[in-house]
Amino acid sequence: MKICVVGTGYVGLVTCACFADLGNDVIGVDADADKIKKLHQGEIPIFEPGLKELVDRNRGKRLTFTTDLKAGVQASEFIFIAVGTPPRENGEADLTAVKQVAAGIGQNLNGPKIVVDKSTVPVGMGDLVASIIEEHSAHQNKVDVVSNPEFLREGSAVHDFMNPNRVLIGTNDTGAAERVSELYAPLEAEIMVTDLRSAEMIKYASNAFLATKITFINEIANLCEKVGADVSKVAHGMGLDSRIGPAFLSAGAGYGGSCFPKDVSALIHKAEKEGYDFRLLKAVVAANQYQKRSMLARIKEVLGPLEGKQIATLGLSFKPNTDDLREAVAVEVIHLLQENGARVRAYDPAAMKLAAKALPGVKLAENAYAAVAGADCLVVFTEWNEFKEMDLARVKSAMRTPVIVDGRNIFDPQKVKALGFKYRGVGRK
Numbered sequence: 001m002k003i004c005v006v007g008t009g010y011v012g013l014v015t016c017a018c019f020a021d022l023g024n025d026v027i028g029v030d031a032d033a034d035k036i037k038k039l040h041q042g043e044i045p046i047f048e049p050g051l052k053e054l055v056d057r058n059r060g061k062r063l064t065f066t067t068d069l070k071a072g073v074q075a076s077e078f079i080f081i082a083v084g085t086p087p088r089e090n091g092e093a094d095l096t097a098v099k100q101v102a103a104g105i106g107q108n109l110n111g112p113k114i115v116v117d118k119s120t121v122p123v124g125m126g127d128l129v130a131s132i133i134e135e136h137s138a139h140q141n142k143v144d145v146v147s148n149p150e151f152l153r154e155g156s157a158v159h160d161f162m163n164p165n166r167v168l169i170g171t172n173d174t175g176a177a178e179r180v181s182e183l184y185a186p187l188e189a190e191i192m193v194t195d196l197r198s199a200e201m202i203k204y205a206s207n208a209f210l211a212t213k214i215t216f217i218n219e220i221a222n223l224c225e226k227v228g229a230d231v232s233k234v235a236h237g238m239g240l241d242s243r244i245g246p247a248f249l250s251a252g253a254g255y256g257g258s259c260f261p262k263d264v265s266a267l268i269h270k271a272e273k274e275g276y277d278f279r280l281l282k283a284v285v286a287a288n289q290y291q292k293r294s295m296l297a298r299i300k301e302v303l304g305p306l307e308g309k310q311i312a313t314l315g316l317s318f319k320p321n322t323d324d325l326r327e328a329v330a331v332e333v334i335h336l337l338q339e340n341g342a343r344v345r346a347y348d349p350a351a352m353k354l355a356a357k358a359l360p361g362v363k364l365a366e367n368a369y370a371a372v373a374g375a376d377c378l379v380v381f382t383e384w385n386e387f388k389e390m391d392l393a394r395v396k397s398a399m400r401t402p403v404i405v406d407g408r409n410i411f412d413p414q415k416v417k418a419l420g421f422k423y424r425g426v427g428r429k
Contacts, residue, residue, distance in 0.1 A: 001183055004029060004076035006069065006101050008039065010046055010157060010258070010324075011118055011150050012082030017054035018161040020063035022186050028065045029072040039065045047323035047350040050158040069101070070108040078183065079105055080148075081129070082118040091265030093122055102129045105143075106136030113141065114176050116148045120203055120263060122270045126170070126196040144176035147196050149203035154257065155321030164189045170199020204270075207263040208281055213248040214255045215284045218291045221251035221427025231427025232409060251427045253381060253407035254291035256318035256327035261288075295333045295379070296340070299405050302424045303377050307341035310400065312375035314368055315382020315408075316348035316355050323350040325358050329407070330381035334359055347371040349384050369398060376401040383408040392419050 001024045005016045008030040016028040030036055035045055042059065044052045055063065066072060073079055083097035098119055105115060115133065117126055130145040137143070147170035152160045167184045169191060171177050177193045184191060194202070217238075221231035231251045239246030255261070264281055271278040303309060318328040325331055334344050338361060347365040348355060355364060365371035368387060372378050372395050380387060388410045396402045396419055404416060406425045416423045 001025070001078060002076045003027070003078045003080065003183075004072035005080040005082055005118075006030075006072065007082035007084070007097075007119070008032075008035060008045075008065065009082070009084060010048065010154060011152060012080070013039075013044070013046065013055075014048065014051060014152060014157045014161055015080060015082055015118060015150070016063060016065075017051060017058065018158065019183065020058035020061075021054050022183075024062065024183070026058075026063050027072040027075060028063070029067070029069050030065070031067060033067050036065045036067050047321075048157050049155065049321055054158060069104045073105055073108040073113070074110045076113070078114050078116060078180070080116045080118045082150075085119050085121055085262070085266075087262040087265050090269060092269040093120070093262065093266040095121065095125065098125065098129065099132055102132035103136045106133040107138075109133075109137050109139060109141045109143065111141055112143065114144045114146060114179055116146045116180060117200075118148055118150055120149065120207075120259070120266075121147075121200060122266060123197050123200045123204070126200060144171060144173045145196070146171040146173075146176050146180050147199035147203075148180060149199060151203075151206070154324055155319060162187060167191045168199050168202055169193045170196045170202075172196055204263055204267045207259055208267050208284075210248050211255055211260040211264050211288070212280065212284050214250075214260075215287045215291070217249045217251050218254060218426070219287055222291075222294070224427040228429055229427075230429050234427075251409060252291075252383075253295050253329045253333070253426065254288045256292075256329050258318075258324055258326045261285075261327045292329045292332055293336065295329065295381075295405070295407055296336045298407075298424050298426075299337070299377060299379060300340075302403050302405060302422055303401075305341075306337060309342045309376045310374055311337055311342045311344050312365075312372040312378045312399075313344060313346040314348075314371060314378065314380050314387050315384055316346055316359075317351040317382055320382055320384045321350075323348075323354055325351055325354050328381075331358055333379075333381070334362060338362075345371050345373075345375065348382065349386060369394060373398045375399045377403040377405060379405045379407060380410055381407050383410050392416065392421070396420060 003026045006029045008028045016026050020026040085093040126145045126147050167189050224231040235249040268278050268281050316330045345363040402421045409425045
């Protein structure tokens with residue numbers, strides 16, 4: 001197959017590399033000339049395990065990159081739209097990039113095409129994309145618009161693409177559904193075909209549900225602290241129920257990232273436009289914001305006034321195995337720590353380059369042990385594996401005051417306390 005993928009961010013670049021590795025001819029298109037230049041040189045602009053290996057294996061063979069949208073459109077049978085849909089101030093998804101790409105596709109059509117929405121877009125966007133393409137097309141070429149939402153987790157996106165638990169195809173054209181299904185046939189995954197708008201809603205509903213599940217266990221964790229229960233045991237017991245399951249029941253400092261916050265807000269905004277008050281999701285947003293800010297209260301609880309205190313923070317990205325700082329809990333709480341007069345030294349295995357721009361005034365350490373040197377308190381924000389197996393005796397000897405605030409519950413409270421630390425987790429006795 002000949003495929004064009006417009007947008008080379010997390011979703012677009014993974015889509016490019018994986019489809020190329022499956023034997024297709026793929027053109028990755030991006031308006032950012034500097035990014036395209038780096039991709040030509042083999043530089044990957046994001047941290048994603050396994051992605052560089054795929055790009056290197058296929059680059060210059062089945063995988064090429066360009067800034068020329070016309071060339072990509074006219075050389076391809078399938079055109080995937082994988083540009084960003086960031087949130088506006090009111091929570092609505094900013095669809096500017098999607099509309100621009102749709103117009104560009106229409107202007108450069110040279111035959112029948114299947115246009116696939118990979119970007120997360122509100123319900124009804126597929127119809128709008130079709131109308132924009134038609135508006136800008138000078139010829140009567142048959143264009144089918146398909147919704148094919150991504151369910152890729154940052155940090156395991158390549159694995160998720162190659163081993164999907166389902167492939168969702170939304171279209172009102174049976175022939176288009178069959179053609180897109182052929183692209184995914186080598187993966188031997190379950191393919192669900194539905195109408196265009198249902199597919200768009202499934203994507204938002206899935207992310208909103210997962211955000212709600214995380215928020216629920218965080219609320220339970222806060223209550224556990226009041227009644228003397230241990231949320232780790234509560235979550236385990238809940239997860240054994242097959243109706244609930246264990247995934248997304250890890251209590252902590254709240255959710256962040258590029259998907260959950262914006263998708264929940266976009267769904268709330270879409271509901272409001274349709275005259276519906278989505279009360280549950282509004283409560284999820286409020287509770288998650290409370291959870292993030294409650295980390296400051298936990299630190300003050302064990303440390304007292306923060307003026308002049310040295311705080312070591314481990315983990316900056318919103319989750320492990322990514323360098324993404326968007327809506328990261330660590331970034332928000334570090335700003336609060338600075339406002340309260342604390343001095344912060346931070347370390348993250350992947351996000352240091354981005355952190356230098358996002359966290360002015362924060363000293364960045366070369367490793368975890370350097371971060372804790374002379375610290376009055378260690379705060380864990382991201383559950384990177386390398387933090388879980390740290391030599392805590394060495395950590396204690398390096399710190400000025402042996403205090404740990406564990407925002408991801410990665411340490412065993414009893415073991416930590418036995419070493420002489422003052423410990424504060426989330427929802428644990």
